[in-house]
Amino acid sequence: MNFFENLELILRSSTKEQKIDRFKVFYRDFLEDRFNFESKSEPKVFDKPSYSEFLNSVKPRDVPRRKNIATKEGKAILAHAIAHIEYSAIDLALDASYRFRDMPREFYSDWLEVADDEIRHFLMLEDILTTLDCKYGDFDVHDGLFEASCKSLALLERMALIPRYMEANGLDSNPVLIKKLSLNGGDKNQDLIEALKVILDEEIEHVRKGDRWFKYACSLEKIEPSEYFNIVESIYPNSFKNQGKKPLNIEARIKSGFDERELSILKGE
Numbered sequence: 257m258n259f260f261e262n263l264e265l266i267l268r269s270s271t272k273e274q275k276i277d278r279f280k281v282f283y284r285d286f287l288e289d290r291f292n293f294e295s296k297s298e299p300k301v302f303d304k305p306s307y308s309e310f311l312n313s314v315k316p317r318d319v320p321r322r323k324n325i326a327t328k329e330g331k332a333i334l335a336h337a338i339a340h341i342e343y344s345a346i347d348l349a350l351d352a353s354y355r356f357r358d359m360p361r362e363f364y365s366d367w368l369e370v371a372d373d374e375i376r377h378f379l380m381l382e383d384i385l386t387t388l389d390c391k392y393g394d395f396d397v398h399d400g401l402f403e404a405s406c407k408s409l410a411l412l413e414r415m416a417l418i419p420r421y422m423e424a425n426g427l428d429s430n431p432v433l434i435k436k437l438s439l440n441g442g443d444k445n446q447d448l449i450e451a452l453k454v455i456l457d458e459e460i461e462h463v464r465k466g467d468r469w470f471k472y473a474c475s476l477e478k479i480e481p482s483e484y485f486n487i488v489e490s491i492y493p494n495s496f497k498n499q500g501k502k503p504l505n506i507e508a509r510i511k512s513g514f515d516e517r518e519l520s521i522l523k524g525e
Contacts, residue, residue: 259291259364263354264300267347270309272392275346276375283368293364295357301409305402306347311340316398326440332388335448336395339381341426342455343392344401345374348418356411363472366465373458380451387447407491412473416487419466421495423459427508430456460511467513485521499524 262282269275285291305313319337324330349371353364382392404422408414434452437445474481488495499522509519 257285257291258296259286259293260295260299260354260357262291263350267302267306267350267354269306272307272310272343272378275306276379279346279350279371279375283372286364286368293357293361299355299357301406305344305399307343307397310393312396313399314396316400318396319398320395324440325437325445328388331441331445331448332385332390333395335381335384335388336390336392337397338448338452338455339378339385339392340397341401342374342378342381345423346371346378348401348405349374351405352414352418355409355414359411363469366469370462370465373462377451377455377458380454384447384451404491412470412477412479413487413491415466415470415473416484417491419463420470420484421488423466424463424509424512424514426459427456427463427505427512428503430459431505432503456508460508463509463512471513482517484518496521 262285266275266278266282269278320333322330322334322337325334349367353367353371356363378392385391385394401418401422404417405414408417430452434449434456437449437452470484471481474483485496501524504519504522506519509522514522
């Protein structure tokens with residue numbers, strides 16, 4: 257069986273059930289070393305996200321606002337937004353494994369493990385939505401993460417932008433959100449708080465994997481990892497503007513591979 261052909265089928269899955277079921281079989285086969293890694297064709301550049309058939313996408317400014325997370329509706333809107341991040345992250349991890357060929361086997365092992373984690377995160381949030389009489393697809397979403405993947409089709413840019421910038425920003429915002437949920441709703445939000453704690457803990461390892469392969473890509477391109485900020489800015493200008501005013505999860509970022517120089521820049525020093 258061909259690794260990349262099977263991954264493309266999973267990426268093209270038009271329902272979440274089909275994607276998750278296909279991945280479970282695929283991941284088991286990968287762990288049992290049943291695939292060949294012959295690249296028979298160029299990786300496709302997808303023109304729309306896999307969820308386009310069951311979610312309604314709008315511009316970021318038009319997604320539902322989380323007015324009051326102490327209410328059932330407010331909590332549902334928030335849980336749905338996080339579920340969408342996690343579902344999009346499944347495709348991002350799968351796409352990294354599909355798009356970048358002739359990599360060490362550890363690369364594919366890392367990103368398939370990430371995909372497996374993201375599926376588990378998504379299912380946790382889907383269960384929470386069920387308790388709120390909602391389902392994934394009940395609210396509008398935006399395509400920010402899918403668009404980011406389209407803007408980072410080279411290994412260096414992808415590893416800098418997705419895990420090391422976007423996921424790392426999640427390490428900073430997650431504790432803030434947990435605190436807000438604790439103060440606005442208390443015990444009623446405990447299931448979502450516990451899910452966020454699991455996500456935070458495991459996302460540290462995801463960013464660390466991104467850091468490892470970003471530095472690997474830097475060695476291939478013969479550039480210094482210190483170019484990280486310039487790489488991100490070349491894709492999304494002003495990404496680090498007013499950075500010193502934003503919350504920073506220093507401990508999580510250190511565990512993920514950020515060094516003192518990078519942290520100083522992120523602190524706005």
